[in-house]
Amino acid sequence: PLSRQPVEQRVHSICPYCGVGCQLEYQVSNDRIIAVDGRSGPSNEGRLCVKGRFGFDYINHADRLRVPLVRREDAPPKGAPFDPAERDRYFREASWEEALERACEGLVRLKHQHGASALAGLGSAKGSNEEAYLFQKLVRTGFGSNNVDHCTRLCHASSVAALLEGIGSGAVTASFMQVVNAEVAIVIGCNPESNHPVAANLFKQAARNGTQLVVIDSRGHSLREHASHLLQLTPGSDVALLNAMLHVIIRESLYDHRFVAERLEGFDALQAHLDDYSPEAMAPLCGIDAERIREVARLFARAERAMIFWGMGISQHTHGTDNVRCLIALALLCGQVGRPGTGLHPLRGQNNVQGASDAGLIPMMLPDYQRVDNAEARARFEQLWQSPLAAQPGLTVVEMIDAIHHDQIRGMYIMGENPAMSDPDLNHSRQALARLEHLVVQDLFITETAAYADVILPASAWPEKSGTVTNTNRQVQLGRPAVSLPGQCRQDWWIIQAIAQGMGLDWAYPGPEAIYREMQQAMPSLTHIDRERLERENSVTYPCPTPDGEGTDVLFADRFPTASGKARLVAATLLPPDETCDSQYPLILSTGRLLEHWHTGAMTRRSRVLDTLEPGAIVCAHPLTLREWKLQAGEAVRVESRRGAMKALLRADEAVPPGSLFIPFCFAEGAANLLTNPKLDPFGKIPEFKYCAVRLAPTPPP
Numbered sequence: 001p002l003s004r005q006p007v008e009q010r011v012h013s014i015c016p017y018c019g020v021g022c023q024l025e026y027q028v029s030n031d032r033i034i035a036v037d038g039r040s041g042p043s044n045e046g047r048l049c050v051k052g053r054f055g056f057d058y059i060n061h062a063d064r065l066r067v068p069l070v071r072r073e074d075a076p077p078k079g080a081p082f083d084p085a086e087r088d089r090y091f092r093e094a095s096w097e098e099a100l101e102r103a104c105e106g107l108v109r110l111k112h113q114h115g116a117s118a119l120a121g122l123g124s125a126k127g128s129n130e131e132a133y134l135f136q137k138l139v140r141t142g143f144g145s146n147n148v149d150h151c152t153r154l155c156h157a158s159s160v161a162a163l164l165e166g167i168g169s170g171a172v173t174a175s176f177m178q179v180v181n182a183e184v185a186i187v188i189g190c191n192p193e194s195n196h197p198v199a200a201n202l203f204k205q206a207a208r209n210g211t212q213l214v215v216i217d218s219r220g221h222s223l224r225e226h227a228s229h230l231l232q233l234t235p236g237s238d239v240a241l242l243n244a245m246l247h248v249i250i251r252e253s254l255y256d257h258r259f260v261a262e263r264l265e266g267f268d269a270l271q272a273h274l275d276d277y278s279p280e281a282m283a284p285l286c287g288i289d290a291e292r293i294r295e296v297a298r299l300f301a302r303a304e305r306a307m308i309f310w311g312m313g314i315s316q317h318t319h320g321t322d323n324v325r326c327l328i329a330l331a332l333l334c335g336q337v338g339r340p341g342t343g344l345h346p347l348r349g350q351n352n353v354q355g356a357s358d359a360g361l362i363p364m365m366l367p368d369y370q371r372v373d374n375a376e377a378r379a380r381f382e383q384l385w386q387s388p389l390a391a392q393p394g395l396t397v398v399e400m401i402d403a404i405h406h407d408q409i410r411g412m413y414i415m416g417e418n419p420a421m422s423d424p425d426l427n428h429s430r431q432a433l434a435r436l437e438h439l440v441v442q443d444l445f446i447t448e449t450a451a452y453a454d455v456i457l458p459a460s461a462w463p464e465k466s467g468t469v470t471n472t473n474r475q476v477q478l479g480r481p482a483v484s485l486p487g488q489c490r491q492d493w494w495i496i497q498a499i500a501q502g503m504g505l506d507w508a509y510p511g512p513e514a515i516y517r518e519m520q521q522a523m524p525s526l527t528h529i530d531r532e533r534l535e536r537e538n539s540v541t542y543p544c545p546t547p548d549g550e551g552t553d554v555l556f557a558d559r560f561p562t563a564s565g566k567a568r569l570v571a572a573t574l575l576p577p578d579e580t581c582d583s584q585y586p587l588i589l590s591t592g593r594l595l596e597h598w599h600t601g602a603m604t605r606r607s608r609v610l611d612t613l614e615p616g617a618i619v620c621a622h623p624l625t626l627r628e629w630k631l632q633a634g635e636a637v638r639v640e641s642r643r644g645a646m647k648a649l650l651r652a653d654e655a656v657p658p659g660s661l662f663i664p665f666c667f668a669e670g671a672a673n674l675l676t677n678p679k680l681d682p683f684g685k686i687p688e689f690k691y692c693a694v695r696l697a698p699t700p701p702p
């Protein structure tokens with residue numbers, strides 16, 4: 001076994017999976033990673049979960065792309081079933097010169113024929129900050145539009161929209177480590193034991209030391225065993241429950257009067273709005289007893305220090321922004337922001353979704369959340385980048401798909417994202433990818449998306465690169481290369497720059513250090529966080545007020561970064577899910593992740609240990625649901641929605657409420673997103689992954 005080989009080199013880096021950002025040590029022998037161990041980073045203190053510890057051998061998988069590929073002239077049509085074993089029927093190997101020339105020729109041609117808005121780019125939250133920055137700069141200055149986005153649109157875009165609106169900042173107000181200082185912590189719409197496992201350990205530790213954990217979720221999960229209060233609400237009823245809690249806090253005058261008077265705007269309007277949301281009125285909607293709602297509202301409001309953590313059970317709804325508005329109002333009304341043990345914390349998903357968003361990989365914001373339609377902000381970046389910039393916000397992930405269908409977008413460059421698995425309503429998304437006149441994909445494998453490409457550029461995996469990432473706590477951390485690039489793979493920053501040069505831009509960055517220095521010029525958030533400092537200290541929290549001092553863990557002690565310095569309370573109205581159940585489609589589907597697999601599975605399904613633990617597509621249902629449908633656990637079933645169908649094995653799971661199904665979206669052979677609803681939240685433009693109507697087909701096809 002690899003682990004018995006002598007360790008020749010120990011390289012300190014960061015886990016490439018979730019937003020916890022655990023620091024780790026790659027143990028290397030003969031230019032291969034043979035083991036991974038935890039290091040004492042601020043967010044993990046030596047711990048790693050199963051993904052961080054065992055999910056590293058994907059980089060050596062036989063599927064790994066090692067040379068550039070171009071689509072053959074005589075390839076089967078795009079959209080025809082792709083069989084990786086017959087790769088050579090679809091693609092042929094090419095030199096870097098040929099592949100780049102073909103990639104750039106298509107992008108330049110479409111821009112000249114149809115204008116800048118005919119192109120779009122999807123960057124990656126799995127790359128470094130430097131790569132995210134460079135990618136969005138390429139789209140803005142090379143493509144000439146703001147059509148650039150990434151997977152934040154599918155996870156916390158609604159959280160960011162509500163946070164920017166309410167408190168003027170889209171990041172967490174305090175790290176999750178502050179939970180140990182909290183008397184009460186609400187953990188709502190998230191399953192940290194699967195998705196942020198090392199943070200979940202800290203929640204449990206806090207609970208053991210006296211923090212009261214209030215777990216609110218429609219799907220019961222194992223953190224419930226550590227909860228002082230468990231509210232298993234009806235799917236999609238978060239606004240009803242949270243408004244009822246706000247109603248109690250205002251009616252019983254439990255709010256922080258001084259904080260409200262000195263630091264908030266919008267109290268009177270919120271108070272008037274909440275009149276109709278008594279616990280008695282909301283209890284039937286959310287399925288929680290009115291007295292229980294009062295009890296939890298009082299508990300939160302009376303706590304000296306309280307925090308709120310949330311995940312995609314909150315954000316992935318057509319009313320996701322409203323859900324977050326309620327959470328913000330809850331924390332603000334009770335003065336639970338700005339002190340140790342208080343705060344608002346959306347648990348960010350990917351390892352660098354915070355950093356990629358900060359770096360401007362979003363269609364309406366330049367780096368550091370400067371709006372593209374703000375002339376002053378644009379002028380600053382035009383000066384720095386020596387390029388005119390478009391003022392019109394670009395299209396988001398799902399909007400791009402619709403724009404392809406309407407021939408508004410004709411060419412795309414996709415780096416490290418897999419919309420053919422991650423987007424809602426996959427039949428619609430895959431038809432769009434097949435319709436593109438030119439698609440350049442930069443990735444580690446021929447992903448489900450790369451199968452539609454005209455050019456595939458072999459990229460670098462995280463343990464092969466140098467760069468910074470920013471975790472959910474706003475901690476900027478440094479990843480270091482542990483092993484060499486295989487075959488003809490190239491660094492992602494190098495490939496982006498080569499595309500930029502091929503499109504006529506005079507870029508000449510010698511490496512990620514120079515890119516980071518430019519980022520520091522563009523992004524005040526990185527002030528005092530030099531690469532040299534990160535080399536020494538490994539992790540610095542932004543904002544960091546002094547060159548040597550610690551970064552600021554708990555923000556907004558005195559004022560919020562808004563024009564008035566005050567935060568804004570925004571009322572949320574009760575809205576039903578976009579698609580409700582009926583006799584044809586009587587079951588509610590919610591999608592999500594598993595502990596062992598990461599997002600669309602491109603990496604973890606090629607990691608031997610992780611794929612052995614969870615080897616195939618599953619559908620989870622409560623035993624009562626199985627009984628009602630006369631089905632057995634382990635049976636193959638077909639799940640159908642109004643948009644598509646998929647097959648998987650049934651798993652009995654008491655955490656899933658009766659009448660609902662839960663399907664992980666990581667399995668290509670049973671792709672959950674064939675079923676999901678693409679309807680968007682109007683503010684965050686995030687699809688409703690957490691609610692659509694489905695049915696189980698009683699007889700699975702052969």
Ligand code: SF4
Nearest residue numbers: 015017018022049052
């Ligand atoms: Fe990696 Fe997240 Fe697990 Fe830490 S908790 S090891 S960052 S996947």
